[in-house]
Amino acid sequence: MTDTSAHQPMIDATGVPLKKSLARSLRREKIRALLLVSPLLLFVLLTFIFPIGSMLFRSVENDIVSNVLPRTVVELQNWDAKSGELPDEAVFAAFVADFVVAVEEKNHTRLGSRLNYESSGMSSLFRKSGRKVAEWNPETDGPFKDKLIAADKNWGNVETWAIIQTHSGKFTNGYFLNAVDMQRTPNGIEMQPENKQILIKLFLRTVKMSLIITGMCILLGYPVAWILANLPNRSANMLMILVLLPFWTSLLVRTSAWKVMLQNQGVINDVLVWLGMVADDARLEIINNQFGTIVAMTHILLPFMILPMYSVMQTIPPSYLRAAKSLGATNWTAFWRVYFPQSVPGIGAGSILVFILAIGYYITPEIVGGTDGVFISNRIAYHISSSLNWGLAAALGAILLAVVLVLYWAYDKIVGIDNVKLG
Amino acid sequence: MALDTSKDAFVKFDRVQKSYDGETLVVKDLNLEMPKGEFLTMLGPSGSGKTTCLMMLAGFETATHGDILLDGVSINNIPPHKRGIGMVFQNYALFPHMTIAENLSFPLEVRKIGKSDREAKVKRALEMVEMGAFGGRRPAQLSGGQQQRVALARALVFEPELVLMDEPLGALDKQLREKMQFEITDLAHRLGITVVYVTHDQTEALTMSDRVAVFNDGRIQQLAPPDQLYEEPENSFVAQFIGENNTLEGVIKEIKNGRALVQLDSGDLIDCKPVNVSEPGQRTRVSIRPERVEFHKDRLSPDAHLLKATVKEFIYMGDIFRTRLSVAGNDDFIIKSRNAPDQVRLQPGQEIEIGWLADDCRALDA
Numbered sequence: 001m002t003d004t005s006a007h008q009p010m011i012d013a014t015g016v017p018l019k020k021s022l023a024r025s026l027r028r029e030k031i032r033a034l035l036l037v038s039p040l041l042l043f044v045l046l047t048f049i050f051p052i053g054s055m056l057f058r059s060v061e062n063d064i065v066s067n068v069l070p071r072t073v074v075e076l077q078n079w080d081a082k083s084g085e086l087p088d089e090a091v092f093a094a095f096v097a098d099f100v101v102a103v104e105e106k107n108h109t110r111l112g113s114r115l116n117y118e119s120s121g122m123s124s125l126f127r128k129s130g131r132k133v134a135e136w137n138p139e140t141d142g143p144f145k146d147k148l149i150a151a152d153k154n155w156g157n158v159e160t161w162a163i164i165q166t167h168s169g170k171f172t173n174g175y176f177l178n179a180v181d182m183q184r185t186p187n188g189i190e191m192q193p194e195n196k197q198i199l200i201k202l203f204l205r206t207v208k209m210s211l212i213i214t215g216m217c218i219l220l221g222y223p224v225a226w227i228l229a230n231l232p233n234r235s236a237n238m239l240m241i242l243v244l245l246p247f248w249t250s251l252l253v254r255t256s257a258w259k260v261m262l263q264n265q266g267v268i269n270d271v272l273v274w275l276g277m278v279a280d281d282a283r284l285e286i287i288n289n290q291f292g293t294i295v296a297m298t299h300i301l302l303p304f305m306i307l308p309m310y311s312v313m314q315t316i317p318p319s320y321l322r323a324a325k326s327l328g329a330t331n332w333t334a335f336w337r338v339y340f341p342q343s344v345p346g347i348g349a350g351s352i353l354v355f356i357l358a359i360g361y362y363i364t365p366e367i368v369g370g371t372d373g374v375f376i377s378n379r380i381a382y383h384i385s386s387s388l389n390w391g392l393a394a395a396l397g398a399i400l401l402a403v404v405l406v407l408y409w410a411y412d413k414i415v416g417i418d419n420v421k422l423g
Numbered sequence: 424m425a426l427d428t429s430k431d432a433f434v435k436f437d438r439v440q441k442s443y444d445g446e447t448l449v450v451k452d453l454n455l456e457m458p459k460g461e462f463l464t465m466l467g468p469s470g471s472g473k474t475t476c477l478m479m480l481a482g483f484e485t486a487t488h489g490d491i492l493l494d495g496v497s498i499n500n501i502p503p504h505k506r507g508i509g510m511v512f513q514n515y516a517l518f519p520h521m522t523i524a525e526n527l528s529f530p531l532e533v534r535k536i537g538k539s540d541r542e543a544k545v546k547r548a549l550e551m552v553e554m555g556a557f558g559g560r561r562p563a564q565l566s567g568g569q570q571q572r573v574a575l576a577r578a579l580v581f582e583p584e585l586v587l588m589d590e591p592l593g594a595l596d597k598q599l600r601e602k603m604q605f606e607i608t609d610l611a612h613r614l615g616i617t618v619v620y621v622t623h624d625q626t627e628a629l630t631m632s633d634r635v636a637v638f639n640d641g642r643i644q645q646l647a648p649p650d651q652l653y654e655e656p657e658n659s660f661v662a663q664f665i666g667e668n669n670t671l672e673g674v675i676k677e678i679k680n681g682r683a684l685v686q687l688d689s690g691d692l693i694d695c696k697p698v699n700v701s702e703p704g705q706r707t708r709v710s711i712r713p714e715r716v717e718f719h720k721d722r723l724s725p726d727a728h729l730l731k732a733t734v735k736e737f738i739y740m741g742d743i744f745r746t747r748l749s750v751a752g753n754d755d756f757i758i759k760s761r762n763a764p765d766q767v768r769l770q771p772g773q774e775i776e777i778g779w780l781a782d783d784c785r786a787l788d789a
């Protein structure tokens with residue numbers, strides 16, 4: 001043992017600084033730890049981080065206009081859409097030159113679909129014009145201005161050119177604007193017409209219904225978690241199996257079961273009619289609306305509320321309640337002042353879990369939600385698989401992600417995330 | 424000071440029985456009377472029913488049969504929160520989400536005591552346990568000993584006349600435990616409160632209590648002040664359970680003039696004091712404390728019966744010497760002798776003769 005003063009760095013028995021030899025001795029462990037997590041790290045990177053990144057990128061990406069119509073985009077820069085006059089011959093010539101190439105490469109319909117998101121009619125305009133323009137020779141057949149307008153009078157419309165110009169940037173905020181019921185116009189950013197404003201409503205409905213579902217889960221789950229935590233082990237295990245049972249049944253089956261239960265000619269209505277509580281011609285509308293979605297989703301998400309609550313309640317020793325009573329508190333006061341505050345972390349954890357699952361739920365609202373019980377995720381799915389407007393779907397998804405993160409942040413500010421315990 | 428019935432009993436268990444499953448009795452016919460101001464300890468191995476008794480008194484368990492009276496009134500049907508009994512729990516049960524001051528204020532709030540009054544009482548109670556500076560802390564920020572003091576203050580802050588303590592010192596280290604033992608008894612006597620204290624630590628029971636009730640198998644085996652319990656155990660369970668003890672087994676030859684002549688299984692004869700044996704021919708277990716065994720012949724009465732012993736082991740323990748002997752077929756016969764300048768240190772293998780005063784040797788049930 002060497003005697004070192006406080007100012008000198010500590011050295012080990014062979015004279016190497018202690019910190020260095022400590023780092024060396026720990027290096028092997030660090031490498032091993034890294035190797036152990038690397039398969040998961042790689043998996044998450046490939047299947048989570050990368051797709052999310054690419055989705056976020058897709059929501060702002062807009063290189064199709066400048067890729068398909070490169071010369072037109074350059075020429076259009078000198079044109080002022082607000083002047084109310086059509087672009088000059090140079091723009092038309094450039095457009096035909098671009099368009100002929102596009103038709104050869106069969107890109108013009110894709111571009112048409114893209115611009116159709118901004119203004120309906122663009123898709124058919126591009127498709128129809130494609131057939132005619134394909135036969136022209138951009139070198140010799142000019143001038144093109146009148147020729148193109150003759151081919152389709154929409155080319156004589158300032159609007160058409162304004163849309164191409166407005167959306168010619170490599171990146172666009174157009175998808176995000178669409179996602180919140182706004183649009184880009186030559187005159188700047190405006191709200192969409194009343195009859196097209198559905199997405200904000202859908203967002204608000206999704207948040208509102210997710211909150212209701214979370215609240216229902218708290219109300220229904222708390223007593224169950226309490227009983228689970230206070231029963232002797234054997235009966236608690238039995239009850240726990242009942243709580244977990246839904247996990248062993250397919251989500252689709254459970255949702256379909258609700259359809260059987262709730263529909264107009266379903267079990268509940270039949271029973272109510274049979275009991276004479278409801279007239280046969282006035283059966284309850286309890287499916288294909290918000291009510292059906294809330295009932296089915298509360299049922300499906302309930303275990304996610306009960307489990308964290310239960311694991312937190314299990315750690316609250318019964319002696320606290322006894323202590324409170326011995327100090328003079330009634331059963332209710334003892335529960336409310338002593339037990340409940342300690343179970344709040346469980347409620348918090350369960351609520352976050354249920355809310356985040358609910359806000360992105362898809363299958364259940366799709367099956368039992370009808371038209372006014374669907375969620376924003378159903379709209380995203382529609383744009384992914386039916387309308388093929390992936391940019392808008394990506395923007396909606398990105399907004400959903402942001403909403404969840406904001407709510408998570410708000411929860412952290414108000415309740416504190418270290419207050420969340422999973423056991 | 425045996426059962427003191429001259430004063431009116433403050434706490435009274437009257438033929439109390441308790442069963443959890445309807446098949447076995449955890450508490451069998453418990454009778455106990457406590458005067459006001461007494462510090463009584465329930466001592467016993469785990470499962471002996473002592474904690475159940477405490478819980479019945481607190482109101483968390485109901486007696487299957489019999490009455491529990493507090494100040495002459497039956498409390499069988501009074502819920503725990505109306506009994507006004509202070510209680511200190513095994514793991515303190517301080518509410519983790521409240522500060523120390525809030526913890527102490529809790530029993531006063533539920534009693535609807537005004538704010539200024541409350542603050543004064545909390546302050547006084549914290550100062551009583553020397554924790555005045557810690558009112559704003561949370562229980563998790565305190566050491567075990569500090570939490571213990573707070574738990575004590577919380578049980579006392581609403582000025583109950585009866586305080587129950589369920590192994591309150593079990594989680595503390597030895598040194599702190601000894602300090603707290605003294606503080607608790609001191610506080611109890613200063614405030615004049617009645618205390619029922621449950622423990623399985625006999626040292627704690629002996630040093631703290633006015634009287635100790637030794638529990639085993641759902642019954643009180645003996646209820647007596649500590650000195651009497653140690654020196655005059657009434658049956659072999661108590662003799663074994665309290666302190667260190669040597670036992671020799673044999674048969675009563677005769678009982679005469681308060682003396683019993685016992686023939687040990689080895690054939691040796693010894694004189695004993697008959698305690699719960701009645702007639703010749705009965706088997707008996709003779710109990711003698713290690714420190715009452717004498718091997719200096721000059722200190723023994725000339726007519727005392729002596730036994731031959733072989734020294735097996737000599738252990739130096741500082742203040743005392745602990746010597747293990749083989750006596751009348753028992754290889755675990757211990758004697759303790761004080762480390763005095765003239766004390767003999769016995770050597771293993773040495774043959775000696777041992778004896779004792781007949782009064783120190785108690786003939787108990789086999």
